[in-house]
Amino acid sequence: MDNPYVCFDDMIAARRAEASRSILVQVQSETSLPDLYNYCCKFGNIKMLHYYSCGQNNFILIEFSETESVKAVLEFGTHLETEPVIPVRSPLLWFRTNKKKIKNLSRADNVISAGSIPYSSQNLQMPDNEELLRLLRDCETVSDQMMTLYLHSKLNDIGSRLRFLTARQIELMLCGVFPHIQAIPFGSSVNSYGKLGCDLDLSLLLDDITVNNNSRLVFQAKTRLNKRTSVQRQMEVVADLIQLLLPGCSHVRKILQARVPIVKFNQDLTFIECDLSTDNTAAIYMSELLYLLGYIDWRVRPLVFTVRWWAKEVMLTNSPHPGHWITNFSLTLLVIFFLQRENILPSLDFLMKTAGPEDDRVTEDGINCTFLRDLSKLPQPEQKNSKSLAELLLRFFEFYSTFDFATKAVSINLGTTINKPEPVAPMFIINPLERLLNVTKNMNFEETARLRIEAKNALSEFSVNAVHETFNDKKNWGLADLTRNQKKPPSEQYFSGLLKTPLKNGKRLVRVEELFNNTVENEVNGHITLKSPSSETSGTFNSEITSESEDSSNSKISDTESASSIDTENQDPNSVVISDNASQSKKILLPRRATQLKKKKKLN
Known part of the structure; x- marks a missing residue:
């Protein structure tokens, strides 16, 4: 079964804290884990190591107990002297071979004994169709099949960690200008309905406008004349920064004319396709609502x-x-x-009626996103x-x-x-x-x-x-x-x-x-x-x-x-009428060429 209910805000805060204490290291193979563990212990206490692979690439995500350990890693890290690189410091690194002559350990010597190193290994992708069908055939009942499908498809712990680390990379890129910026995942990555390999939707929440009547020191700032134009320009700049500076980010596409301007890109080191928008708080609250509904009854997801x-x-x-x-x-x-x-x-209206003052949420655009967030207060x-x-x-x-x-x-x-x-x-x-x-x-x-x-x-x-x-x-x-x-x-x-x-x-x-x-x-x-x-x-x-x-x-x-009524009388020669029932019918326009071919076929 799923983990006990944790409110959405607390879950997001906990995942962001994990990301701030984590680094991602590319290694030669899984056998590099003991060497990497021993090397990184000098930066601080290691809470957990998470290994995953994709194709020929192997990675270990290290979570430290303190964020200071990550800062120490970034200070001690280095760049290659042999290549003209942009000297970006990020929590995405790789572990190179030790230059010192040491005896190579056999794979048997590198086996992780139980309890010696906090270690886990998980898949990033769903089982293929053949494996999934085998799992379904081995179940006892149809209900068991549904649970098996769910448990083998849902986004796992390493998948969530990598998504929040990807968001952390965006935050670190922009925190110089916006010290309190947040890149908040929404959609399937956090609403509890995400499957392995799902896309990552991110919303950039810039710093709130600070109003302190007791302060005589006022920030110099540029004026924003048109909100949509300003957002489009900001996203264009962010897209360029991602393309030019961030390790692992590729295939950056700007979709700025959409109702919500977005930037799409791939993070090749975490194997995630990302959609980045800004101030999309309504989408975050929508994710929170779906997350809440998924915990009300275990059968929902x-x-x-x-x-x-x-x-x-x-x-x-x-x-x-x-x-x-x-x-x-x-x-x-x-x-x-x-x-x-x-x-x-x-119903959502019932959740709104039972909400308390602490549940009040209204977006900048005036969208009411108030609903009960504490399930312990939900009447049965x-x-x-x-x-x-x-x-x-x-x-x-x-x-x-x-x-x-x-x-x-x-x-x-x-x-x-x-x-x-x-x-x-x-x-x-x-x-x-x-x-x-x-x-x-x-x-x-x-x-x-x-x-x-x-x-x-x-x-x-x-x-x-x-x-x-x-x-x-x-x-x-x-x-x-x-x-x-x-x-x-x-x-x-x-x-x-x-x-x-x-x-x-x-x-x-x-x-x-x-x-x-x-x-x-x-x-x-x-x-x-x-x-x-x-x-x-x-x-x-x-x-x-x-x-x-x-x-x-x-x-x-x-x-x-x-199931689908087809009316051939009194219709446009270039259309076929398909209806859901006898009283409702709609025309689907078809190419004239198709109609001509039909007539020609009859003549022949």
Whole structure:
């Protein structure tokens, strides 16, 4: 299980303190550890050594007991005489071979005996798919599979330490001008939903404007005329400093015209991709909210990790570049909303009502980020939901396979649906802190339909019996059946061919020929069955599971409910109409060339 709850601010403070007492040393191999330990002991007491490797590169992160030890290391460190380097002093170093003639120790002599040196070794990356499937097959139940997936995917201690050390490197670069500057991680690195190898989001918090009416000494300072222009210029300068001065930093990119100007770069020594912004306090508070919700119930994070993994496997989120598909953040909010409907998590409005004066938080832009931060003061629900992880996963697929995205918006603030503020938006998830914003503004109608379709497919694959399914002789079972590597029934293959087409110019293209071909027969009970476009319905879904949709709390999924209705009458010759239900339809524009090819094919 996870560690006991520590409030977000205390966790951030503890991690920043660890980083201030740490150095990162590149070594030849793991056998260098005893020599490095003995050498660094003269700078102060060593609290812990953390070894990791990536490819042919080996590193040891050393945490001292005092920050003075790090200062001593930086004073005693040296630069190479053989290369014209920029003489930067940073906590990122490498351990060169001793010039003195000494007898080489064998590997057997270098074995760390238990308790002799405080030492740990952890991986930076997730297990590969083959190893992960093996771990899932060896589990006893589906719930065990979900916990195994979570425990082997979540960001570990060394991953967190390296992210805060990367932030520390940025702080040290700028602390001469801003003595109290803070580079605060936010997002997946700190919200407790981060996985191994996740990106690092950083927000630079500059010094507060000091106002002391009793002081007659006033700092000379430049005037900031336009905030956005000033921020863009500052980030441009910071990007140049990172590129020119900081060891290990490469591939610096400036994205200054975004709503929040950012600088992207890679830290090659900690193997982390970073996004740096400034004064993004709302994002930090959003991370705190997700962190808090993850600790309210132990089932929250395993369910979030499983849903994210499933979404990647079915290629709902399987793209490194922004586009019209759903993001992990949006998926997390969907899981949280579902758990609110299951009476497992409270609404944000409830957390705001139970907040005390010490919880007041308002950003510089006036965004109210006040909510209860002490979980010991959170009232417990009268009736507790005791469903297993597997049961909750099944309910999640059921819930969103029938969700009315066409007319309803998701609000974790209220814990219930509301009418969409923007009816034209394919999906609307209200930003919990900036309530006028739509988290899924990037999504189009095709991707919204795909979410429901894949949820239906998962629900049929992950049947009622799978909840209580235990280990057997099947090669893959439970969660492993949801992977894209498994052979799917004909109906699912049709959907895969129709909607998982290659990307072109960042957009998924629908194959017009396949839209108008007769589809597969009803060969598999419980799966979506497609008929020709002239049929009364475009698909059916058979299930005995009851649905807790917003409009009817105990209604069965209709046997004639359309998974994706296709209307070919009275439409633009260059478009195909795809709808989530009979009453809502949207046009997806297709290239005229595709339509011409279809006509030509008919003539032939």
